[in-house]
Amino acid sequence: MKCDRCCGEMAYEKFYGPSEYFWGWRCIFCGEIVDTMILDNRKGFPSPSAVRHRFVKTPKYKGG
Numbered sequence: 001m002k003c004d005r006c007c008g009e010m011a012y013e014k015f016y017g018p019s020e021y022f023w024g025w026r027c028i029f030c031g032e033i034v035d036t037m038i039l040d041n042r043k044g045f046p047s048p049s050a051v052r053h054r055f056v057k058t059p060k061y062k063g064g
Protein backbone atom coordinates (compact mmCIF):
# COMPACT_ATOMS: atom_id res chain seq x y z
CA MET A 1 0.00 0.00 0.00
CA LYS A 2 1.41 3.39 -1.07
CA CYS A 3 0.38 6.77 0.28
CA ASP A 4 -1.62 8.99 -2.09
CA ARG A 5 0.08 12.13 -0.85
CA CYS A 6 3.75 11.23 -0.57
CA CYS A 7 3.95 7.70 -2.07
CA GLY A 8 5.45 6.49 1.22
CA GLU A 9 4.90 3.14 2.86
CA MET A 10 1.63 2.71 4.73
CA ALA A 11 1.04 0.51 7.75
CA TYR A 12 -2.18 -1.39 8.40
CA GLU A 13 -3.36 -0.37 11.85
CA LYS A 14 -6.34 -0.42 14.19
CA PHE A 15 -7.95 2.96 14.88
CA TYR A 16 -10.37 3.83 17.65
CA GLY A 17 -13.40 6.00 16.80
CA PRO A 18 -15.98 7.54 19.19
CA SER A 19 -17.86 4.28 19.67
CA GLU A 20 -16.03 1.57 17.81
CA TYR A 21 -12.76 0.73 16.16
CA PHE A 22 -11.89 0.25 12.54
CA TRP A 23 -8.96 -0.91 10.48
CA GLY A 24 -7.17 1.36 8.08
CA TRP A 25 -3.89 2.41 6.54
CA ARG A 26 -1.61 5.07 8.06
CA CYS A 27 1.32 6.59 6.22
CA ILE A 28 4.45 6.28 8.35
CA PHE A 29 5.93 9.40 6.68
CA CYS A 30 3.19 12.06 6.49
CA GLY A 31 0.51 10.55 8.74
CA GLU A 32 -2.17 10.23 6.06
CA ILE A 33 -4.95 7.90 7.21
CA VAL A 34 -7.08 5.89 4.79
CA ASP A 35 -9.67 3.54 6.20
CA THR A 36 -11.32 0.81 4.21
CA MET A 37 -14.65 2.67 4.07
CA ILE A 38 -12.97 5.65 2.42
CA LEU A 39 -11.50 3.35 -0.19
CA ASP A 40 -14.95 1.88 -0.92
CA ASN A 41 -16.44 5.35 -1.30
CA ARG A 42 -13.75 6.46 -3.72
CA LYS A 43 -14.59 3.60 -6.09
CA GLY A 44 -18.14 4.94 -6.54
CA PHE A 45 -17.16 8.50 -7.36
CA PRO A 46 -16.95 9.86 -10.91
CA SER A 47 -13.75 11.66 -11.84
CA PRO A 48 -13.43 14.94 -9.86
CA SER A 49 -13.00 17.03 -13.01
CA ALA A 50 -16.45 15.95 -14.23
CA VAL A 51 -18.27 17.68 -11.40
CA ARG A 52 -16.00 20.68 -10.92
CA HIS A 53 -17.80 22.95 -13.41
CA ARG A 54 -21.11 22.63 -11.55
CA PHE A 55 -19.99 24.98 -8.78
CA VAL A 56 -21.74 28.35 -8.79
CA LYS A 57 -19.56 31.40 -9.10
CA THR A 58 -19.70 33.64 -6.06
CA PRO A 59 -20.16 37.37 -6.77
CA LYS A 60 -17.35 39.73 -5.95
CA TYR A 61 -17.98 42.27 -3.25
CA LYS A 62 -16.45 45.74 -3.60
CA GLY A 63 -14.98 47.37 -0.55
CA GLY A 64 -16.19 45.99 2.72
Ligand SMILES: [Zn+2]
Nearest residue numbers: 003006027030
Ligand atom coordinates in the same frame (compact mmCIF):
# COMPACT_ATOMS: atom_id res chain seq x y z
ZN1 LIG B 1 2.28 9.89 3.09
